[in-house]
Amino acid sequence: MSETAGPGGAERTFALPDLGEGLVEATVLEWLVRAGEHIERNQPLVELETSKSAVEIPSPHSGTVARLHAAEGEVLAVGAALVTFEVEASAGIVGTVPTEERPTRRVRLRPPSE
Template identity: 65%
Template sequence: MAEATFPLPDLGEGLISAHVLEWLVAEGDWVERNDPLVELETTKSSVEIPSPQTGRVSKLHVAAGGELDVGDPLVTFTVEEQAGIVGTVPEDRAPQRRVRLIPPED
């Protein structure tokens, strides 16, 4: 087992912080990837953030009503290690980027 911390993601449009309206999980809960995790409020709207992975919620870093900045720890999960390292993608599974070079016109 390993721990993986999920930070507050960039919510777009220049938003740098958010308030926790309501936690939809509690410490000790088991969550599946994409299960509802938390409701956040920004200066522009309210948004529900889904769980980024499957695992047990081991720590909620901010209480309901609290504020945090983008990149601050939001929640920590206890997860099963896969392929030896949590959160990495083996090279043979990594997305491939294709670049097409176009020669300059004379």
């Protein structure tokens, strides 16, 4: 993953990962995100087809999709640029920003008899 730090954020390019079993390339079947779209970490990013199977690749981080580096149907070599993100500088580099959803509970209290 390459990173270019900018004043307000950083661009990160995610390269086609090694999909295992010595596969050296994959075909982009379908993009599941568009340029300009804000996506969450682990959100499905793209569907790829190798000579073994079709696999869905999850996003390695949250951010805005800046550029897709291959068209659907195009064959990419492992290590070639797949997608470039703009990641929010303010979110920090490690970990995720916790959600502010109200927690749930099952336990109900019985007030003390005073």
